[in-house]
Amino acid sequence: MTSPVSSKSDPATEALGFAAHDHDHCVETAMAAAEARCNAEGLQFTPVRRKALEILLQEHRALGAYEVLDRLRDAGFGSQPPVAYRALDFLVANGFAHKIERLNAFIACAHPGTSHSPVFMICRLCDSVAEASAGPTRGALGQAARDAGFQIERTVVEAEGICPACSEKAQA
Amino acid sequence: MTSPVSSKSDPATEALGFAAHDHDHCVETAMAAAEARCNAEGLQFTPVRRKALEILLQEHRALGAYEVLDRLRDAGFGSQPPVAYRALDFLVANGFAHKIERLNAFIACAHPGTSHSPVFMICRLCDSVAEASAGPTRGALGQAARDAGFQIERTVVEAEGICPACSEKAQA
């Protein structure tokens, strides 16, 4: 096994929501679901877009646009920034992926299909990212908005800290 | 009067938390408070840092690091990016200012002195930003973190939408 040492690790054994899982299977099912939804809604799930989503799903972590671009180039697509940004824009606009503002990076949605306001937990030690789901108008934000007369259209909720795995490691 | 036309407007008449206020006074008191706290805590409130905070307070909106840098240069300080980033890092690290991740921009804290997890409301029409305060472990985020065993160290909570003022304009 290579480099069990520090932060980055093998996606197949790494956290999805900080929990181990059958990675190949989850990629396949997510791709199939995306395929189906694009068909149903008349969205053009073109090769670049498909590949971009596959890249995000494979990694199961937040990738910068240029990392995605590198992999798209390797797969034979264009090599200029707009190629990646356009594919990512499509994925984000249609809920297949999210942008993590804190990291300027993108990640495949962990709860696709459902309309949701994502909530992210970002481990500062291993860079893993878990996605939870939350109603948009609940909690402190919704209250503050109502008090102020502010109409929320979109929310960014991201927590930075230590994931369970790194927490255990630190104790040992 | 110049350009009452579109989005950007005079800080003195513009929203602080979407509400009008005595701007000169609020800048002065905030500067004095910062001064006092730096003295009390042994922080070096140097000329660049002081000026950077003054700039953020004067504008009362989110400024990009390079906008701050421009104004610092005008005030006779260094003109290279690290000058601004270092001053801003100091202000953020000590709670005098916050970074708005969604905008890659910085804003003076509206509730200085108190330890708090800020919550921002960003108007996509006029770019005004209001800061509300909220306990870090409440709401959906705190619940998701507890469920996952994730230790939150810092939170980013930002809502994008329409502020009360722009909402009224739109109705008319």
Added chain:
DNA sequence: GCGATATATGATATGAGATAACATGACAAG
């Protein structure tokens, strides 16, 4: 005070993230 150590500033260079603008190709509607 004085030297050692830490902290802050200045300047250079470079890296990383994002978009404007324009050209080309695929395809469907009229």
Added chain:
DNA sequence: CTTGTCATGTTATCTCATATCATATATCGC
């Protein structure tokens, strides 16, 4: 076949951010 729409590719440029090295200024133990 023409026209409009959408997706892709490419070029150039812009904004945001940091690594690094050199110099100055505090701070602290003595």
